[in-house]
Amino acid sequence: MNKDSGEEILKRIKNALEAAVESICSFIPGATAAEFKVGDDPITEADRRANCVLREALSHDGEGWLSEESFDDLTRLNYERVWIVDPLDGTREFVAGIPEWCVSVGFVENGRAMAGGICNPATRELFLGAVGQGITLNGKTVHTSSCRDLSGAVILASRSEVKRGDWECFRQAPFVTRPMGSVAYKLALVAAGLADGTWTLEPKSEWDIAGGVALVEAAGGFARKIDGSPIRFNQKFTRLPGLLACGPYLLEEITSFLDNASAPAQLDRNEQWEGTFQFKKGSYGDEDEKRGRSA
DSSP states (O other), X not given: OOHHHHHHHHHXXXXXXXXXXXXXXXXXXXXXXXXXXXXXXXXXXXXXXHHXXXXXXXXXXXXXEEETTSOOOGGGGGOSEEEEEEEEETHHHHHHTOSOOEEEEEEEETTEEEEEXXXXXXXXXXEEEETTTEEXXXXXXXXXXXXXXXXXXXXXXXXXXXXXXXXXXGTTOSSEEEEESOHHHHHHHHHTTSSSEEEOSSOEEHHHHHHHHHHHHHTTOEEEETTSOOOOOSOSSOEEOOEEEEOTTTHHHHHHHHHHSOOOGGGOTTOOOOOOOXXXXXXXXXXXXXXXXXX
């Protein structure tokens, strides 16, 4: 994707995110009713409304579409360019009134996430980026952490995984664990250098991670499957094993750590698959640190 094409894609992403956020501003986090899909995943009218707005804003002829809240039209497999979106990632947090949810948009070309945008309306953060062009947070250029040592690193963990006890095996690990919701938002924070890394032990769907993976890679970091292999998007089966993401200097150390960790069943490499967050000190602005402490 050349520079001109990337700029045009980012403009489309930004406009779509702004429209989606505006469409759901009347829904109050913590006071919005939820229904439950198969598997006990919540969905709200805000999810549905944002999905409709995103599709109307982004869909062009010759491009495929994959969304958590849309029927999966497999004709997308015939397209080189595909939009992969999660209209509201972190619905559980949204319903609970926890400011760890976002609207996530990923642009995929030939199986690779090339551009992405993630907006957290609760914290007023807008992350935008394209591979080869870097990323911005609220218009300011940012990049992944330069952390080189897992000791003392800030690692974002899935709140639900921590709650279930899946991260107990890491209790004596040398890094600082910060549980929080929304894998897309966690990826955006890693991309912006507000945390050093993140990984998930449970499988994720393409829409959960496409926008965030694009941001991490655009910012100079790495995003991989939990076994360290590359992620390919727009697959027939959209579920993939857990993933890991980090800055450019931690990948080898994290993969080695996970290989040797006494992890739960979710981290079995042979299996085949079809509290409160605190920002890093000295990172993006005093307001962000203040928000993180009160989230």
